[in-house]
Amino acid sequence: MIGRPRGEVVTTVSGDLLVVRPRRLRLPWWAVLLGLLARWTGRGLWWCLKHPRILTVSVITVAVYLDYGIAGLVTPVVLAGLGSAVWRWRHETSWWAWCAGPVLGRWRHTVVYRRVWREAMTMCDLSRVYQHQTVLPQLLAVHCDQTLDVLSVRMLRGQTPADFQHATEQLAYAFGRRHARVYTERPDELPVRGGGWVGWLLRQVDAYRFRDRPDVVYIVLVRTDALRRTVPPFPVPTVPDFTALPLAVREDLRTWHLHLLATHVLIGGATRRGKGSVLWSLVRSLAGGVASGLVRLWVIDPKGGMEFAFGRPMFARFASTSFDAMADLLDEAVQVLRERQARLAGTVRVHTPTTDDPLVVVVxxxxxxxxxxxxxxxxxxxxxxxxxxxLSQGAGVGVLVVAALQDPRKEVLPFRDLFPTRIALGLTEASQVDMVLGDGARNRGALADQMPSWAKGVGYVLLDGTPDPVRVRFSYLTDTDIKTMAAEYAAPVAAADILAQVGRETAPEPEQTAASTRRIPLPRKPSGPLLPDSLLNILRHDQCDTDTPNNGGGSR
Known part of the structure; x- marks a missing residue:
């Protein structure tokens, strides 16, 4: 084939294989050089259009260097560093939001995530093949704060957020992290702006930033675990805000608030996982209302008072040793519910707590x-x-239930679905996560079954209005903290007289004596051989004939 004219079709038979030599177009060297130069120039212009900030900084740096030399470059850097340090010292939150966060996000976008993006998407099975080409989800931006990296990702056509949620654990380890979650909406909260034209302009910008984007998901990676440190008790508010009770710290170092008004709370967690931290954090947030008479705490502690005996002065009702007293307490709570329903019907739909008509919280x-x-x-x-x-009727009339348990199965708690607000601490099985937080919660990143041994008081909660879980750590109160709080915020003397409004006064829990603690044997059914009913009827009939005297005459 060597020496044949260019463009001739040559066929060689090797089985069924045909080899065709295409025609080649020869260009002069100067045309090739011009083409490469035009190609590189176009790519450079396109890069400048895509990165205007880098271009602007580069042009300014070169201009300053040409006019003022090295001193002209060092002086602005030193001044900017000092200004940044003062800014962080005075207001660290805004410094992260407007200075450190964007700079760090841009750096990690280029150096950390973009470098391994193709490999991570392929190994996590999030890439697709279209027209013999591999297409990947697009990494739009990376936003950073003190502890988290938030990746904005545009999904491929045909993908859903569930595809990313199922790969949450793989995504975390693909980027060298232990915790990750996938959100369908921006995980940060919409900021509150002031009035004036500046506030109006900022609200328009926020409306664009927080617009609905169905094709975008947000992958949150925990860069620094801020929940390893024990959370100290929060200050006690004088008047508790029942729509925002401070209980825990989130991964982004913001405070998580519980919306307690008109809801019931279920706390699920294995033993020694911090259920007491949740309950005592709630009691502390309500302590101001307890002392003023705005809140009544009715507490049931089936463990004989081992958990709540320290806070006895704060409780209007307390039952710990007698199950009959616990049943009476719940029956009396139902009576309060019925009385309020009859009194508030046609007036309001949600009860507003007052000192005359306080909020009753059954713990x-x-x-x-x-x-x-x-x-x-x-x-x-x-x-x-x-x-x-x-649970079905008490939320609207201000009789709320806060319950904690270890086993969330329906066999143990048949009315689990009647708790609107749920908190999942460390659990023993993966299936229990969905039992507590709802179906699909574990796929969305609530790995409550993989809590490390140090994570006591660490759990997952759901943000208001969204099914996406958030990892938090509840405050820890020592025995001394509880005793001090109980002495300072004791309930009023007449706190137990709330039952007077339904015509019944409360009775104290009966004291345990030796006679009352003696075990009473349960009645047992008579035991005997297992016989069919027909044979038992015959035997009973013969027994009756034997016992009946013969009235027809004596023996002959």
Missing amino acids: IDEMAALTAYLQDVDLRKRIAASLGLL
């Missing part, structure tokens, strides 16, 4: 002891009936 620790493990069947049914009424 139950180890709820499974009342709903599953109680041996007295009649008493267990009575407790279940009262809890069902409180």
Whole structure:
């Protein structure tokens, strides 16, 4: 084939293979050089259009160097460093939002994530093949704060957020992190702007930034775990805000607030995982209202008072040793519910707490002891009936239930779905995460079954209005903190008289004596051989004939 004219079609038979030599177009060297120069120039212009800030800084740097030399470059850098240090010292939040966050985000976008993006998307099975080419989700931007990296990613056509949620754990380890979550909306909150034309302009910018983008998902990676440190108790508000009670610290170092008004709260967590931290943090946030009479705490501690006995002065009602007293407490809460329903019907739809009509919060620790493990069947049914009424009808009239348990299965807690607000601490099984937080919560990043041993009081909660979980750590109160709080914020003397409005005064829990603690044997059915009913009827008939005297005459 060597020496044949260029453009001739040559066929060689090797099985069924045909080899065709295409025609080649020969260009002079100067035309090739001009083409390459035009190509490189076009790419350079396009890069400048895509990176105007880098271009502007580069032009200014060169101009300053040409006019003032090295001193002209060093002086602005030193002044900018000093200004940044003062800014961070005076207001670190705005410094991260407007200075350090954007700079660090741009750096990590280029150096960390873009460098391994193709490999990570391919290995996590998020790439697709279209027309014999591999297409990847597009990394739009990276936003950073003190602890988190938020990746804005445009999905491919045909992808859904569920595809990324199923790969949450793989994405975390693909980028060298332990925790990651996928959000369908921006995870940060919409800022509150002031009035005037500046506030109006900022609101327009926020409306554009927080616009609905169905084709974009947000991957949150924990760069620095801020929840390793123990959270100290929060200050006690004089008048508690029932729509925003401070209980925990989020991963982004912001405070997580519980919306308690008109809701019930379920806390699920294995033993020694910090359920007490959640309950005592809630009690502390309500302490100001307890002392003023705005809140009544009715506490049930089936563990004999081992958890809540320290705070007894704060509780209007307290039952810890007698299950009959616990059932009476729940029955009386139902009576308060009925009285308020009759009084508020046609007036309001949601109860507003006042000192004359306070908020009643029924706190139950180890709820499974009342709903599953109680041996007295009649008493267990009575407790279940009262809890069902409180959970289904009590939120609107200001009779709320806050319950903690270890096993969230329906066999243990049949009315689990009646708790609108749920908190998942460390759990023992992956399936329990969805039982507490709802279906799909674990796929969205709530890995409550993988909590390390140090993570006591660390759990996952749901943000208001979104199904996306957030990882938080609740404050820790020592025994000394609890005793001091109970002495300072004791409930009023007449706190237990709330039942007077329904015509019944409360009774104290009966004291345990030796006679009352003696175990009473349960009645047993007579035991005997297992016989069919037909044979038992015959035997009973013969027994009756034998016992009946013969009236027809004596023996002959």
